[in-house]
Amino acid sequence: MKKETNNNIALNFNTDWKYAPAPESTDHIKLKKKYDLFINGKFVAPVKGKYFETTNPATEGKIADIAEGTKEDVDIAVKAARNAYENVWSKMPAKERAKYIYRIARMIQERAREFSVIESMDGGKAIRESRDVDVPLAASHFFYYAGWADKLEYAFPGKKPKPLGVAGQIIPWNFPMLMAAWKIAPALATGNTVVLKPAETTPLTALKLAEIFQEAGLPDGVVNIVTGAAATGAAIVNHPGIDKVAFTGSTDVGKIIQKALAGTNKKYTLELGGKAANIIFEDAPIDQAVEGIVNGIFFNQGHVCCAGSRLFVQEGVADMVIRKLKDRMETLIVGDPLDKNTDIGAINSKEQLKKIESLVQIGINEGGDYYQTSCSIPSKGYWFRPTIFSGVSQSSRIVQEEIFGPVLAIQTFRTTDEVVEKANNTAYGLSAGVWTDKGSKIFKVTSQLRAGVIWANTYNKFDPTSPFGGYKESGVGREGGLHGLSPYLKMN
Amino acid sequence: MKEKTETPVLKKKSVTVTAHVNGNGNGNGAKTDSRLAVLKTHKIYIDGKFPRTESGRYYVLNAPNGEALANMCLSSRKDLREAVVAARKAFGGWASKSAYNRGQILYRIAEMMEDRRAQFISELTEMGSTPKEAEAEVNCAIDRVLYYAGWSDKYQQIFSSVNPVESSHFNFSLPEPTGVVSIIAPEENGLVGLVSVIAPAIVGGNTCVVLASKTKPLCASSFAEVLNSSDVPGGVVNLLTGYREELLSHFSTHMDINATIYCNNNVEEIKAVQTNAALNVKRAVVHNNTNWMGEDAQGPYYIMDTQEIKTTWHPVGI
Structure with a gap:
């Protein structure tokens, strides 16, 4: 399957703007051997x-x-x-x-x-x-x-x-x-x-x-x-x-x-585990939703049980959302976890990196359209670039299985009933996201989603007063x- | 209680008949007494209908004195599957009914039970209760359904919360039904045991598949008729009869069941239910050594056994 290229990059931060390194000091850290x-x-x-x-x-x-x-x-x-x-x-x-x-x-x-x-x-x-x-x-x-x-x-x-x-x-x-x-x-x-x-x-x-x-x-x-x-x-x-x-x-x-x-x-x-649906309706605040998608799947390298790893975009805005998402992804900095500019740190272990790589390969083999950012990554250590798959189906393994990495599977939908059915079509039920500016739609959809934590017009928020579980x-x-x-x- | 392959003589309703035909009755009532009673075939209750078991098998229910009371369906795995399909189909509609409406429907169940007091008392008596015990149990059962009818629009208020999160979000948590619940009803207390586990599950918006007591199933059969005439949508409660030892594993392994409630004291069965629950992370609820006639056998925490807490976040801003 061809690797998609992004010809619509608004700003190429990798070449036009350079961030000076801003590493957090480790001098004060006292660790025993x-x-x-x-x-x-x-x-x-x-x-x-x-x-x-x-x-x-x-x-x-x-x-x-x-x-x-x-x-x-x-x-x-x-x-x-x-x-x-x-x-x-x-x-x-x-x-x-x-x-x-x-x-x-x-x-x-x-x-x-x-x-x-x-x-x-x-x-x-x-x-x-x-x-x-x-x-x-x-x-x-x-x-x-x-x-x-x-x-x-x-x-x-x-x-x-x-x-x-x-x-x-x-x-x-x-x-x-x-x-x-x-x-x-x-x-x-x-x-x-x-x-x-x-x-x-x-x-x-x-x-x-x-x-x-x-x-x-x-x-x-x-x-x-x-x-x-x-x-x-x-x-x-x-x-x-x-x-x-x-x-x-x-x-x-x-x-x-x-x-x-x-x-x-x-x-x-x-x-x-989880395989959360993050649902973007046509009447969503699109730029905020794109931030929510990024925060949903790339927060903590995607090592999040409640990650918004299945994106559902309503057809009318799908092209725009995916284009904006790719633009936004290109700005993400992958690298030194101790650098204050870093958005995405290292994959937690070699084993986890292998697991992500193998599931992504399965996604490619199953025929999804695959896009990965062009950011540089350090030569040593375990890294994985932000990755999205579009054109995947409900039965794809990358749609059904928890990847626990920065990999998003994108599907489109037409009606509310359809997306609720697709979103609930999983053995998991930990979390979900809903994006729309229409309040009554939020309550209809959030009440029908079978998941324990639902973020409406936000994602991946946590608080000690807020119950969490699936x-x-x-x-x-x-x-x-x-x-x-x-x-x-x-x-x- | 053995499985039989040929129809036994059902003494319950025929004993007087036989006696009268032989001229042993009191002469006074000879005219009415010679009437042959219409024997009831007890069927199971799936999707609001009363099918025979798919198994084509039955067991003979005996009174404590050994007298045969009725033939009961020996439900099969297929019956369970049909019941789960019906329960799943009914779940969305039942869960989304207003709490007020669910409360009214439970109240209707209590009304219909009140109508059938005499029948329930006589069934419990036939199955071994003294008339006094039977009456107490029926009273308790009707009151219990009424008790849960009253909880329908209140437990959410007790167990929900608005959570004062630090960030600028409105955040609230509330209970929702866990889904399709399979229930192994208490072996004792054929009526109050049954309603004590069904009522809290359905008042909370779940649908259920229930295996009635093996030794005291007559009230379950009549309770199905109550449900059928109480505005409870088909599929919300499905009632099977049969052998626990045959059905326990199916009740606890079926992958489209979200929770299993087990109500007896057999430690091996408890372990089996809990082990099988792990197949799809079912909620396994065990009620052992419960006195179903007692005040402790009811409460909103029984409703919460088959509820999930859902937390919803929304930003506060313009």
């Missing part, structure tokens, strides 16, 4: 003594050695969490519990720059995003949930909520710090203790967060961080001392976890907001 597990308030070596490397995906260079937690380590961590739950955390007055969580929020704010830089080094995301989105939102999540600690009975009319005990939490690599906050903050506010496993490619900010727990004087064992890969996660899920599992990751792994928990009394929340195979339960409390509570 080796990180142990954080159990019972201390950093301890893993029982089996094994370590793995965490690397910078923008340079392929090693950053640090990270302990590989095994079943034995998980067992020690769960016991520490249980002990902290029974003897300290559940006995503490709720308002005192709240103060610890407030402290954590404040300390993240104080060290925001350091966390942003480390997040971008370890995960490859643009500093603009880690600085303006990930880290401030992580702090605000702790701040929001801290206040709930002594007000829980107001959230559940007619019920007396009680904590569950020990929460086992497994988080992904796309928003490492933010996901840690999403998991830990509500768990602590509701009176539970935690064993958390960060993703193996992005463990650093969680381990730096452990330093904050120490500084904040959080009682030993209330939060334990066990690094490792899938086997470590499985050990947490299957440990009999865990009362609740919270997982964010792929639908495939989510199903394995749901199955593993069958027949146990463990509660669970699953935040899984319908259908995109998961079970909600995180964030008042609705994010009940998964950590039992009601009498």
Whole structure:
């Protein structure tokens, strides 16, 4: 299939305008060469003594050695969490519990720059995003949930909520710090203790967060961080001392976890994959919609479960929208995550880059019209240029499968009923976007879309007060907001 | 309770007949007593119609004393599939009805149940309840439907929120039905158990496919007739009878079912339902050791078991 060229570029920023490099300084960053597990308030070596490397995906260079937690380590961590739950955390007055969580929020704010830089080094995301989105939102999540600690009975009319005990939490690599906050903050506010496993490619900010727990004087064992890969996660899920599992990751792994928990009394929340429809009607504010499309699919390199990865454009404006989109895409800067001008950072890992490349190849083979920007990319590291496919069908694999990269599949539609049907024609149901200036149409369409988070005339917005979570195979339960409390509570 | 291959003698309605034909009745009523009762064939309820089971099989329902009461359909996987198709088809229309309208329809169900009080009481009695127990159960069941009718336009207000996000957006969250729900009804309490799980699912806009109690299915059959005459659109509630052991896996594996509610205490069955739920990330809801006659067996949280929270964002600006 031919590669399309864009002959309508309004301004070629690559040649006409040059941005001077504006790299964020890393001088102030203090990282150890080796990180142990954080159990019972201390950093301890893993029982089996094994370590793995965490690397910078923008340079392929090693950053640090990270302990590989095994079943034995998980067992020690769960016991520490249980002990902290029974003897300290559940006995503490709720308002005192709240103060610890407030402290954590404040300390993240104080060290925001350091966390942003480390997040971008370890995960490859643009500093603009880690600085303006990930880290401030992580702090605000702790701040929001801290206040709930002594007000829980107001959230559940007619019920007396009680904590569950020990929460086992497994988080992904796309928003490492933010996901840690999403998991830990509500768990602590509701009176539970935690064993958390960060993703193996992005463990650093969680381990730096452990330093904050120490500084904040959080009682030993209330939060334990066990690094490792899938086997470590499985050990947490299957440990009999865990009362609740919270997982964010792929639908495939989510199903394995749901199955593993069958027949146990463990509660669970699953935040899984998505293939969101972003719908542009003819009466949409087109320039804003184009920004929304870009933000929807290229935010965080497209490593976003709620990414607007399926674009539906109404026929009458399709040519214009696609032309404007291509123009806008040409202005996107792909490169050094630590450069403040960078729009799109590094792909998180070699494995993920291979997965994106292979799905894009499938898209090309299936016959979609394919367009990729002409921006330069660094010679070292893992990169993928912003890519769109038009002329794809509902049955195309790139339309059905989550790519988790900066790749957009574009389809057109004529009527509202048609686009609602197409948008809902997926096993997923995490998020969606709707663009129109007509208010009544917004409510009609948003109420018919089977998805948990819907952005109308905006996209990829997050807030600690706003519940997040999916319908259908995109998961079970909600995180964030008042609705994010009940998964950590039992009601009498 | 064995599957039979030939029609047994149904003693329930024929016992007096046989007696009278043999001249053993009291002479007074001989004229009316000699009338042969019309035996009812209990069918299943799919898409607002009463088909026979596709399986062409049935089981004999026995009273506690061993007396045969009725032949009940042994529903098959195909019946379940037909029911799911009907439930899916009915879902959009039912979910988009106004809350007020759904409340009125549930109220209508309660009205029709009230009409059939005597029938429900006699069925429960035949299946082993004392008359007093039967009456209490029917009262509780009717009141429960009424209770949920009242929730139809209120639970959204309790469980929704306007979220004060930091950015300049209007942001709100509200509950929506999860979709098609399969229900394994409680084995005990053939009437109140049944309505206690159906009412919260449908008042929230879901449609459902229900497997009635194996040992107490008569009220389910009559409840289907109530539904059929209560303005409940066809397909919103589909009622099957049969063997749990045959149907449990189909009820929990079908890929177009969004949630499964299981209401018994069998730990292996609970595990099977929860395991199968993982196939398509079904919401698996288990009610074990529930006293369905109790006040705790109702509440808006039962509605929320089969609700999803949808959050919508919109910018605030010009």
